[in-house]
Amino acid sequence: MHRSSGKSKNSKTSNAPKQKISYEKKADPAISEYSTSSLNWLRKAEFLMSAPKLNLCVEDTGYEIAFAGRSNAGKSSAINALTNQKQLARASKRPGRTQMINFFSLGNPDQRLVDLPGYGYAAVPEAMKIVWQKELENYLIHRKSLQGLVLLMDIRHPLQHFDVMMLEWAHSRHLFVHVLLTKADKLNRGPASTALQEVKAALKKMKLSFSIQLFSSLNKQGLEELASVMAGRLNYTLDKTIGFDLDSIPEASADDVEEDAFEQDYVLDEASHSEQIVDENANK
Numbered sequence: 001m002h003r004s005s006g007k008s009k010n011s012k013t014s015n016a017p018k019q020k021i022s023y024e025k026k027a028d029p030a031i032s033e034y035s036t037s038s039l040n041w042l043r044k045a046e047f048l049m050s051a052p053k054l055n056l057c058v059e060d061t062g063y064e065i066a067f068a069g070r071s072n073a074g075k076s077s078a079i080n081a082l083t084n085q086k087q088l089a090r091a092s093k094r095p096g097r098t099q100m101i102n103f104f105s106l107g108n109p110d111q112r113l114v115d116l117p118g119y120g121y122a123a124v125p126e127a128m129k130i131v132w133q134k135e136l137e138n139y140l141i142h143r144k145s146l147q148g149l150v151l152l153m154d155i156r157h158p159l160q161h162f163d164v165m166m167l168e169w170a171h172s173r174h175l176f177v178h179v180l181l182t183k184a185d186k187l188n189r190g191p192a193s194t195a196l197q198e199v200k201a202a203l204k205k206m207k208l209s210f211s212i213q214l215f216s217s218l219n220k221q222g223l224e225e226l227a228s229v230m231a232g233r234l235n236y237t238l239d240k241t242i243g244f245d246l247d248s249i250p251e252a253s254a255d256d257v258e259e260d261a262f263e264q265d266y267v268l269d270e271a272s273h274s275e276q277i278v279d280e281n282a283n284k
């Protein structure tokens with residue numbers, strides 16, 4: 001355990017009953033403020049350009065995150081949902097819709113989203129598949145501004161051969177991956193959550209500590225979580241001029257804490273990752 005600050009040892013609290021109060025379940029206003037602000041920021045997305053190959057891409061500066069995954073997994077739809085724009089990226093029932101590397105700026109050309117062509121679509125002619133795959137590979141290997149991938153997998157068919165290759169490759173290149181189990185609306189809540197646990201366990205078994213969430217472009221499930229991850233990875237910072245409203249933090253009620261509670265130490269319980277107030281003399 002780690003003490004965050006030292007308080008007076010002779011305080012009245014020495015005689016106070018030991019108490020443990022968990023704030024785990026209270027929503028963190030700073031987190032929701034960040035995800036709301038991130039969503040607003042992502043709505044600034046604008047189409048920059050489409051490139052058929054690496055040397056025709058936008059300048060390789062700043063930060064970008066690419067949406068990768070099998071054809072038809074829902075990459076373009078996820079970008080549209082995230083940016084709240086119906087046709088920013090071209091989505092289609094027909095697999096193989098996205099055929100170039102598509103760049104979108106986020107209010108600043110040095111912060112970008114990238115919509116990649118999908119892999120694994122059997123109906124693409126072999127020669128074309130080889131060309132696409134080569135260009136995709138080139139992009140993934142050589143793009144310096146690429147911070148990481150949002151890897152989309154249909155929740156009903158996760159961890160296909162190529163997905164696993166992508167995950168292992170990203171790990172070897174020290175790129176982050178945020179996994180989306182897409183089309184979560186196709187399953188009921190129970191089976192969706194079981195699928196999530198199964199993929200989490202499989203990642204753990206592969207020793208890959210990537211983040212993962214459920215997602216649906218159709219009913220907008222998981223948008224806030226994805227927006228926060230994107231914004232964090234693209235170095236988006238809250239507009240400092242907005243200022244943080246301290247009054248919005250709920251105060252502990254008299255039932256929760258005795259009057260002298262401010263004399264006690266705040267420590268982070270590393271086992272449960274929950275912030276707790278404990279009597280500083282509890283271990284003496």
Ligand SMILES: Nc1nc2c(ncn2[C@@H]2O[C@H](COP(=O)(O)OP(=O)(O)OP(=O)(O)O)[C@@H](O)[C@H]2O)c(=O)[nH]1
Nearest residue numbers: 072073074075076077091092093096097098118217
């Ligand atoms: N039910 C449901 N359908 C979705 C969802 N996301 C995408 N789809 C559908 O899945 C199909 C493929 O979506 P796209 O976004 O074009 O998929 P993509 O991964 O960009 O495909 P490629 O460009 O071929 O690689 C479309 O018919 C979408 O409407 C979702 O969350 N729920």
Ligand SMILES: [Mg+2]
Nearest residue numbers: 075076097098
């Ligand atoms: Mg697409």
